[in-house]
Amino acid sequence: MADLRASPANILQAVEEAAGLYRQGRLDEAEKICTRVLKARPDWFDALHLLGVVRLDAGKPGAALGLLESAIKINPQSPQLLSNLGRALAGLNRDDEALAAIDKALALAPNNFEALNGRGIVLMKLGRAAEALTALDRAIALEPRFLGSRLNRGNCLAQLGRFEDALAEYDAVLAAQPSHAETLYSRGNALSGLGRYDDAIAAYDRALALRPDYVKALLNRGIARQALNRAREALDDYGKVLTIDRNNADARHNQALALLTIGDFRRGFEQYEWRWQRTGMPRRRNFGKPPWLGEYGLQRRTILLHAEQGLGDTIQFVRYAPLLARDGANVVLEVQDELRDLFARIDGVAAVVARGDELPAYDLHCPVGSLPHALKTEAATIPKDVPYLKASGERIAKWRPRVEALPSPRVAIAWAGSADHPNDRNRSIALAALEPLFALERAGFVSIQRELRSADAEALGRVPRLTHIGGELADFDDTAAVASLVDLVISVDTSVVHLAGALGRPTWILLPFAPDWRWLLDREDSPWYPTARLFRQPSPGDWQSVVARVGEELSRLG
Secondary structure, eight states, X not given: OOOTTSOHHHHHHHHHHHHHHHHTTOHHHHHHHHHHHHHHOTTOHHHHHHHHHHHHHTTOHHHHHHHHHHHHHHOTTOHHHHHHHHHHHHHTTOHHHHHHHHHHHHHHOTTOHHHHHHHHHHHHHTTOHHHHHHHHHHHHHHOTTOHHHHHHHHHHHHHTTOHHHHHHHHHHHHHHOTTOHHHHHHHHHHHHHTTOHHHHHHHHHHHHHHXXXXXXXXXXXXXXXXXXXXXXXXXXXXXXXXXXXXXXXXXXXXXXXXXXXXXXXXXXXXXXXXXXXSTTOOOOOOOSSOBOSSSSOOTTOEEEEEOOSOHHHHHHHGGGHHHHHHTTOEEEEEEOGGGXXXXXXXXXXXXXXETTSOOOOOSEEEEGGGHHHHTTOOGGGSOOOOOOOOOOHHHHHHHHHHHHTSOSSEEEEEOOOOXXXXXXXXXXXXXXXXXXXXXXXXXXXXXXXXXXXXXXXHHHHHOTTEEEOGGGOOXXXXXXXXXXXXXXXXXESSHHHHHHHXXXXXXXXXXXXXXXXXXXXXXXXXXXXXXXXXXXOSSTTOHHHXXXXXXXXXXXXX
16 A cells, blocks of 8 residues: 555555455455545545445444545535435434435436435335335436345335335346345345245245344244244244344344243243334333332332223233232323223222323323233233223113114124234234124124225125124223123224223134234133133134134024
8 A cells, every 4th residue: 555644646546445445345444544544634535435435334324424424524516425425314314314415416416326226215214115116216217237226126115015016126136146135135025025924934044044143034034933823933033133132122022922922921021021112113201200010019109000002902901900909009090092981990990091181190100011021920810800891881771772672692793903003914804704604694793893994885785784883883982882782792803802801791803823912822712801712714814714613603602
């Protein structure tokens, strides 16, 4: 290397040498030369820019940012520098700033395909996948040979739910570069999105053969294995992640779900506390009072138990409130507005407020989902005081004439949960798939499905023996009253089953092949709800077999 104390020509030669090493992928050597150049000339633009890019490619966006910001002060009109500044900001999740920097680059050089590719990446992070696709299409049109844009276009199509189209992009990349671990990983994700979990695992296997420490591939292989009810193999994958990164919150959370699924509640609920740190979780609320996780007794203290997730979770875990009250605590609940009146009748609860209302005074707080951990729950110690919810007498009187006008046995039906639920496509059923049940002429069927989807109205017209009252149910008090008046509730895995189970009503739950953790595996009963009976898919997507079995059991009802 030239003597950097000499002429600028020597420094220029050194930077060119570093750039050549960078193009060969020899990042450490390129970094050493750039560092020496900047020691001699701290304001040398090309060295600042190149060292920033080297550190970006080494996965160090924080270290890169300062260098790129120093370079931008010297030459604020460099499109390539602005594009790389956007990359660094995106790597630090400063996505709005990243988009602004990239747009400045494109204003200066509209046909910079690398900036267009970067714009697509940032727009995907911002949840603007349709705009991202436009940017990536332009990048590919400008430089069809740049495989990075094809890979990102596949990721964008996957984000839009167009998994088959995404696979075509990944296969195009792999045809040119068969050993590209990132593309194999993304291909596995698309296959998982299509429910082709065995094929997804094969793709993750190929990626991991190339990069055994590929954390994201290990994580998602574990998720695919859980989708096939191979929880113990999934635990192996999460364990491997944790040997690489012991504080990986996604692995810890997924590990919790796998442990809970196999009934290891003590360890599972302990790991479940990592849910607050997993990807995508909002910032945890600051209550201004100490949290409680079972460290000491609660005699003569007021504890706030607050809902944190869905309605079903809140109903499932509120069973612990009477236990705390019996142990001397003054229990206050903060729950979803739909549950406030229903929960006001729980034994031992001093006050119930809706989320967002002013809170009464309290000493400590605990999220309801942390109560099983706080009380060291195991399968044998799940509170069995069921029912722990009771319907309103006034609401029962309101619905009694409608329900008792139906023939007996009377069966309440719900077939879909919230369309926004991440697992909705697996857990919800089209009403049309349940039509064989309504052939049982001596039964009276009532729909308590509150939200109808586009095809439901047409299906309801084909089953006149199903009385639809879901649109008339104002809240969970109405649903609880109807559930208390019928002989049986049949539903997919949604809040309805938790409500019926907590009321102690006979409940048949229709479950996908890979159930939520709370329903465990390979059993027809539930330790959480003694009056529940589980009907499981024998293979992924096979609702027909489930409905046929439910129909057979219905025909035996007196």
